Amino acid sequence: MKLDIQDIRKSFGDKEILHGITFSVNSGRAMGFLGRNGAGKSTTIRCLMDVFRPDSGRFLLDGQPFKPRSLRIGYLPEERGMYQKNEVLEQLVYFARLRGATRKDAVRSANEWVDAFELGEFKKKKLETLSKGNQQKIQIAQSFLNDPDILILDEPFSGLDPVNAQIFKDAVQRFVSEGRLVIFSSHQMGYVEEICDDVTLIHHGDILLSGSLDAIKREEGRDKLFLSALEPADAWLPALLQAFPGMTAQRTEDGAILDTGGQPLQGALLAYLSGQPVTIRSFGLYEPSLTAIFIRKAGDEHAGL
Amino acid sequence: MRDFNIIFAYELKTQLGKKTTRVTTLILVLVVVLLTFLPRIIGLFDSGGPPKAPETAFEQAGYVFADDALRQSLTPLLGSVPEDAVYPDRAALADALKAKDVGVGFVFTDDLRFETLYLDRPPESQTEQQMAALLTEAKKMRLMNEKGVSAEDLALIEGTRAEGFSTVLGRDRLNNMMLAMALMVLVYMVVLLYGNGVSTTIAREKDSRTMEILITSTRPASLIIGKVAASGVAAVVQFGLVVLAGVIGYKLNQDTYPEMLRAMLSGSLTAEYLAVYLFFSITGYIMYLFLFAALGSTVSKMEDVGSATALVQFLFIFAYIISTFAMNLPDSAISVIGSIVPLTSVMVMPLRSAMSTVPIGQIILAGALMLLFVVFFAFLSIKIYRWGSLNYGNKTRLGRIVREALRHE
Numbered sequence: 001m002k003l004d005i006q007d008i009r010k011s012f013g014d015k016e017i018l019h020g021i022t023f024s025v026n027s028g029r030a031m032g033f034l035g036r037n038g039a040g041k042s043t044t045i046r047c048l049m050d051v052f053r054p055d056s057g058r059f060l061l062d063g064q065p066f067k068p069r070s071l072r073i074g075y076l077p078e079e080r081g082m083y084q085k086n087e088v089l090e091q092l093v094y095f096a097r098l099r100g101a102t103r104k105d106a107v108r109s110a111n112e113w114v115d116a117f118e119l120g121e122f123k124k125k126k127l128e129t130l131s132k133g134n135q136q137k138i139q140i141a142q143s144f145l146n147d148p149d150i151l152i153l154d155e156p157f158s159g160l161d162p163v164n165a166q167i168f169k170d171a172v173q174r175f176v177s178e179g180r181l182v183i184f185s186s187h188q189m190g191y192v193e194e195i196c197d198d199v200t201l202i203h204h205g206d207i208l209l210s211g212s213l214d215a216i217k218r219e220e221g222r223d224k225l226f227l228s229a230l231e232p233a234d235a236w237l238p239a240l241l242q243a244f245p246g247m248t249a250q251r252t253e254d255g256a257i258l259d260t261g262g263q264p265l266q267g268a269l270l271a272y273l274s275g276q277p278v279t280i281r282s283f284g285l286y287e288p289s290l291t292a293i294f295i296r297k298a299g300d301e302h303a304g305l
Numbered sequence: 306m307r308d309f310n311i312i313f314a315y316e317l318k319t320q321l322g323k324k325t326t327r328v329t330t331l332i333l334v335l336v337v338v339l340l341t342f343l344p345r346i347i348g349l350f351d352s353g354g355p356p357k358a359p360e361t362a363f364e365q366a367g368y369v370f371a372d373d374a375l376r377q378s379l380t381p382l383l384g385s386v387p388e389d390a391v392y393p394d395r396a397a398l399a400d401a402l403k404a405k406d407v408g409v410g411f412v413f414t415d416d417l418r419f420e421t422l423y424l425d426r427p428p429e430s431q432t433e434q435q436m437a438a439l440l441t442e443a444k445k446m447r448l449m450n451e452k453g454v455s456a457e458d459l460a461l462i463e464g465t466r467a468e469g470f471s472t473v474l475g476r477d478r479l480n481n482m483m484l485a486m487a488l489m490v491l492v493y494m495v496v497l498l499y500g501n502g503v504s505t506t507i508a509r510e511k512d513s514r515t516m517e518i519l520i521t522s523t524r525p526a527s528l529i530i531g532k533v534a535a536s537g538v539a540a541v542v543q544f545g546l547v548v549l550a551g552v553i554g555y556k557l558n559q560d561t562y563p564e565m566l567r568a569m570l571s572g573s574l575t576a577e578y579l580a581v582y583l584f585f586s587i588t589g590y591i592m593y594l595f596l597f598a599a600l601g602s603t604v605s606k607m608e609d610v611g612s613a614t615a616l617v618q619f620l621f622i623f624a625y626i627i628s629t630f631a632m633n634l635p636d637s638a639i640s641v642i643g644s645i646v647p648l649t650s651v652m653v654m655p656l657r658s659a660m661s662t663v664p665i666g667q668i669i670l671a672g673a674l675m676l677l678f679v680v681f682f683a684f685l686s687i688k689i690y691r692w693g694s695l696n697y698g699n700k701t702r703l704g705r706i707v708r709e710a711l712r713h714e
Binding site for chain 2: 046069073086097142
C-alpha cells in the first residue's frame with residue numbers, strides 16, 4: 001500500500017494552517033511525522049481521518065481516494081478520550097464493532113490487546129477507576145483493535161513509561177514487519193529513530209523534508225566531519241580553521257562539526273592534527289542525530305547548530 | 306444500518322444499566338403502586354360506621370341562653386346539659402373558654418340564631434354546621450306539628466327528585482381532564498428527563514474527547530440517530546414500567562376508589578384520542594431529543610450543558626403552559642395554533658383532543674408538520690453534531706453554529 005498526501009491546504013478562518021503539503025507513506029516502513037507544536041501535524045492527521053475537510057488537495061491510497069471509514073484503520077487521536085463511566089472491555093468491543101468486526105472478533109481482539117498491555121485485571125472496571133497511565137494504555141490499545149491494515153497515531157508515546165513504550169514499540173514494529181502502513185507523529189526523537197524507516201518534517205504548515213531516515217541523515221551529514229578532543233575546542237579550533245581556509249565549523253558540547261565545503265580534507269586534517277598538541281577522542285564522518293536535524297530544520301531563531 | 310444497531314444496543318444498555326436509572330425507576334414504580342393502594346390503605350383505618358353523632362362535637366361545650374324559655378326548648382336537642390355548662394352571659398363563657406374549662410361555646414339568642422365561640426378554631430371544625438343543622442331540624446319539626454304535617458309527608462316532599470342523564474357526543478371534559486393531564490405530565494417528565502440525558506451524554510463524549518474516535522469510526526448520522534433511538538426506547542421501558550405498575554395497582558384496587566375518581570381515571574378516552582396521544586407525544590419526544598442532542602454537541606464542557614439547552618427547555622415549558630391553557634379553552638385561537646405548531650403540538654394536540662372534538666384536517670396538518678420537523682431537526686442535529694466534533698473552546702452563538710453546520714459539507 002502507498003498513501004499519497006497531495007497538496008493539502010487547510011485554513012481556519014483567515015489563517016492557512018497547511019500550505020499545500022505533500023508526502024507519501026509506504027506500507028512496511030514506519031513513517032515518523034515530526035514537527036514542533038502548532039506545526040500542523042494533528043491538523044494533517046485530522047484531515048487524513050476526515051475529521052477536518054481540507055480546503056484543497058487529496059489523499060490517495062494506491063491511487064484511489066482514501067476513505068477512512070471504509071478501511072481498517074487504527075486511529076489514536078492527539079486528544080484521547082473514551083467513556084469514563086463504562087467498563088474497559090465493553091467499550092473496546094464497542095469500538096471494534098464500529099470498525100466492522102463481528103462481536104466474536106471484537107471480543108477476541110479487545111481481550112488480546114488488553115492482555116498485551118498487561119491490563120487484564122481491569123477488563124471489568126470502569127475506565128475512570130484506572131490510573132492515568134493505564135487509561136493511556138487502554139486508549140492506545142483501542143487503536144490496535146480489529147487488526148487494522150493502517151495505523152495512524154498522533155503522539156502515541158505521550159504519557160507512556162519506558163516499559164509500556166517498549167510494549168508499544170514492539171506492537172508497532174510487528175505491524176510494520178507484517179507489511180502494514182504505519183504513520184505516527186511524535187516529539188520523542190529517540191523513539192522515532194528506533195522505530196521509523198522514514199520521516200517527514202513539517203514546519204509552519206510546510207513540509208521541510210520527507211524520505212528515508214538513513215538518506216536524510218546521510219544528506220544532512222554530507223561534507224561534514226566530526227572532531228572531538230580532550231582539550232576544549234577553543235584551544236585548537238581557531239588554528240584549525242586558519243590552516244584550512246574555506247572550511248567552517250560549528251561547535252558542539254564535546255568538539256566541533258567541520259564543514260569541508262565539499263573538499264576531500266579528511267586525510268589532510270588527520271595529518272595536520274597529528275602534528276598538533278591535541279588529544280583526539282574521535283574523528284570521522286558526521287552523522288547527525290534526528291534531534292539535531294529537527295532542531296536545525298525547525299528550530300527557527302533558536303537553532304543551536 | 307449495522308452501525309446504527311451497534312450504537313443503539315450499546316447506548317440502550319448503557320442507559321438502562323445505570324444505577325441511577327434503575328433506582329429512579331424502582332422509586333417511581335413504588336410511589337405509583339403506593340398511590341394506587343392509598344384508598345385501600347385509608348379504608349383500613351376507617352371504622353365504616355355512621356357519621357359521628359352531633360353530640361360528640363358538643364362535648365365540653367358551654368352554653369349561654371337568652372332566657373330560660375329558650376333553654377327549656379333547646380335542652381332536649383342538646384342532650385343532657387349539666388348546670389355548670391351554662392353561663393350567665395357571653396363574657397363569662399368567653400372567660401371559661403380562655404381558661405380552657407370548655408372547648409367550644411354557644412350563645413343562643415333565639416331558636417334559630419346562635420353564635421359559636423372558639424379559643425382556637427381547628428381547621429376541620431364542623432361544630433357550627435352541626436349545631437345549625439340541629440336547630441333547623443328541630444324548628445322544622447315544631448313547624449310540622451303546628452301545621453299538622455306528618456313526618457311521612459315531609460319525607461315524601463323532600464324525597465321528590467327530578468332525574469336526568471347525559472350523553473356526551475364529543476368529549477367528556479370533566480372525566481377526561483385528570484387522565485389527559487396525567488398523560489401530559491408524563492410526556493413533560495420524559496422529554497425533560499431524557500432530553501437532558503441525551504445532551505449530557507453527547508457533551509460528555511465531547512468533553513472526554515471520545516467523539517473523535519467515534520466520528521472516525523462511523524457516520525455521525527448513525528451515531529446521533531442511534532443515541533436518540535436508544536433514549537426513546539429507554540424512556541418507553543422506564544416509564545412503561547411505571548405506567549404498568551399504575552394500571553396493575555388500579556385494577557387491584559379500583560373497587561376501593563370513589564365512583565367519581567373511577568370515572569375520571571377510566572374517563573371516556575377513545576382509541577382515536579390514544580392514537581393522537583401516542584403519535585404526537587412519541588414524534589414530539591423524538592423531535593425534542595434531536596434538539597437536545599444538537600445542543601449538547603455545541604458545548605465543550607459539561608458545566609455548559611444547562612445554559613446550552615436552556616432555550617429548548619424554555620420552548621418546552623412554553624408548550625406546557627399553552628397546554629394547560631388549552632385544557633380550559635381547547636378551541637381558542639391560541640390552543641388551535643399551539644396544537645398545530647410542532648414545538649407545542651407535542652402536548653397541546655393530545656390535550657385538545659381529550660378536551661374537545663378536533664377537526665381531522667387539523668390533526669392531519671399538525672401530524673404532517675410534526676413529521677417534517679422531526680426529519681428537519683434530525684438532519685440539523687446530525688450537521689450540528691458533526692460541527693461540534695470539530696469545534697472546542699469558545700462559545701458560539703446558536704445562529705452562527707447552524708449556519709456553519711449547514712455549510713460544513
